[in-house]
Amino acid sequence: MKTSELIYSQGETLFSYPFKVIFRETARGDEKLIISVPKKNFKRAVKRNLIRRRIREAFRLNCREWANLQGKDLMLIYVSSSIFDYGKISETLSAALSKLGSDA
RNA sequence: UGGGUGGAACACUCUAUCGCUGCCAUCUUAGGAUGGGGGAGGAAAGUCCGGACAGGGUAGAGCAUCGCACUGUGGAAAGCACAGAUAGGCGUAAGUUUAUGGAUCGUGUAACAGAAAAUUACCGCCUCUUCGGAGGUAAGGGUGAAAAUGUGGGGUAAGAGCCCACAACGGGUAAUGGCGACAUUAUCCGGGUAUGCUCCUGCGACCUGCAAGGCCAAAUAUACCGACAUUUAAGGAUUGCUCGUCCGUUGUCGGGGGGUAGGCUGCUUAGAUAAAUGAUAGAGGCCUGGCAACAGGUACAGAACUCGGCUUAUCGUUCCGCCCUUUUU
RNA sequence: GGUGGGUUCGUCUAACGGUUAGGACUCAAGAUUUUCAUUCUUGCAAUAGGGGUUCGAUUCCCCUACCCACUA
Numbered sequence: 001m002k003t004s005e006l007i008y009s010q011g012e013t014l015f016s017y018p019f020k021v022i023f024r025e026t027a028r029g030d031e032k033l034i035i036s037v038p039k040k041n042f043k044r045a046v047k048r049n050l051i052r053r054r055i056r057e058a059f060r061l062n063c064r065e066w067a068n069l070q071g072k073d074l075m076l077i078y079v080s081s082s083i084f085d086y087g088k089i090s091e092t093l094s095a096a097l098s099k100l101g102s103d104a
Numbered sequence: 105u106g107g108g109u110g111g112a113a114c115a116c117u118c119u120a121u122c123g124c125u126g127c128c129a130u131c132u133u134a135g136g137a138u139g140g141g142g143g144a145g146g147a148a149a150g151u152c153c154g155g156a157c158a159g160g161g162u163a164g165a166g167c168a169u170c171g172c173a174c175u176g177u178g179g180a181a182a183g184c185a186c187a188g189a190u191a192g193g194c195g196u197a198a199g200u201u202u203a204u205g206g207a208u209c210g211u212g213u214a215a216c217a218g219a220a221a222a223u224u225a226c227c228g229c230c231u232c233u234u235c236g237g238a239g240g241u242a243a244g245g246g247u248g249a250a251a252a253u254g255u256g257g258g259g260u261a262a263g264a265g266c267c268c269a270c271a272a273c274g275g276g277u278a279a280u281g282g283c284g285a286c287a288u289u290a291u292c293c294g295g296g297u298a299u300g301c302u303c304c305u306g307c308g309a310c311c312u313g314c315a316a317g318g319c320c321a322a323a324u325a326u327a328c329c330g331a332c333a334u335u336u337a338a339g340g341a342u343u344g345c346u347c348g349u350c351c352g353u354u355g356u357c358g359g360g361g362g363g364u365a366g367g368c369u370g371c372u373u374a375g376a377u378a379a380a381u382g383a384u385a386g387a388g389g390c391c392u393g394g395c396a397a398c399a400g401g402u403a404c405a406g407a408a409c410u411c412g413g414c415u416u417a418u419c420g421u422u423c424c425g426c427c428c429u430u431u432u433u
Numbered sequence: 434g435g436u437g438g439g440u441u442c443g444u445c446u447a448a449c450g451g452u453u454a455g456g457a458c459u460c461a462a463g464a465u466u467u468u469c470a471u472u473c474u475u476g477c478a479a480u481a482g483g484g485g486u487u488c489g490a491u492u493c494c495c496c497u498a499c500c501c502a503c504u505a
Contacts, residue, residue: 034378045149046405049382057383060123086384 011075016096018080023100024073033059034075041081051078051089058090062097 011024026032035055037048055076076093084092 044405049406053382057123061383 011073014096014100016092016099018078018084018092019096020077020079021096021100022075022077026073032073034073035059035078036075037078041079047083051083054084054086054089055093058086058093062090062094 011022013020013022015021035052037051039048042048042051055078059076076096
């Protein structure tokens, strides 16, 4: 809980639809990932769970391809108000993370 | 055959690949690895009722306040369930749905319209008259959600439950049936409404809620100010009040300030602490459209201490009972 | 997670269960003025949604939706 506030207040932000990515430098081997789907866009808990699980699965399968993620705490906020299927989420997440890598 | 109605159960299945969580065992070690067997619902939801449990130091009495209110049974209890009673509404029917204790002493309301909304009299009718009016009526008219029971006859100056017959309503008594609400029959009595507050009767309720509460760690300040008191008492706590009980200076209460806000437990044969129970691909069911190929759809929804109900959301499938309808015998 | 409160014209609000739901600001039209502002007149515009009680609900009761506050 404290960590999330620190990331939110100190981190740098970039947008890559449908994600808002907030990241912060941290010690290597102690990285954290926060996935957030706002209640404002999805009232039902079932839909929020579905999106969160898809994002987590996409991140799990692809995270090893992005070496630049080491030493960074990440916060992914899903800002779209419609539900994407797994293929589209995987694609857009890759785009977002590569953008992060090029910026860094 | 088509449609309806009441109840019950289920609410997609299998395979492959990659993963999550916590339990047990083993191996390594303080990071893990391997194996085994668990891992969302009928509503987990809304938080509308009621318990269990916990705290408010302990155990209480009365009043006030609040809630419920036809009958029986079940139940720890419930704005609970089932079965029934009476009076209505909907439906051809099966069924479904709404209401319900007693009293009428006191008191309020009944908008507009209407003469009058609770002991009524505008038009009308009748009698008398000094022609100004006085008195008697409630048949008929019109207003309204509601106007004092309806029909017929007698009676009368005109009329009226004023009297009679039948019917409706309310109450008493008796008999019969039913555990009971109540029903039926007989007989007697009665005659200006509805509703809120009020009063009475019975039953239930102390308040706050797991972010309750307990333990450990860390941090700190018994700061300071005010009131009371050391003996009575004031005062404070306990339920709003009264009584009772307890505290009463290493004290209590109020004001005001500082620090911490982590872990364990509570907590469960699902058991997290920001939240696991999955993702993807393929195949097969089921439904709709179509000759077919094929296309589309496959609901509502995600545990956070727990249990009993209620309410709301929900594509559909199966089974059982019943009703209406069509055809045949 | 738990507890409590609310929703009325575009905005801020009022209401005894009883006329066409009132008022202020805004908006539109007209008048006044050489023109604008001010002022005056007129108009548009709402009970969150769905049921129930009642002769009749903004009001009383129930359900749903949304908003806000408190509680560690």
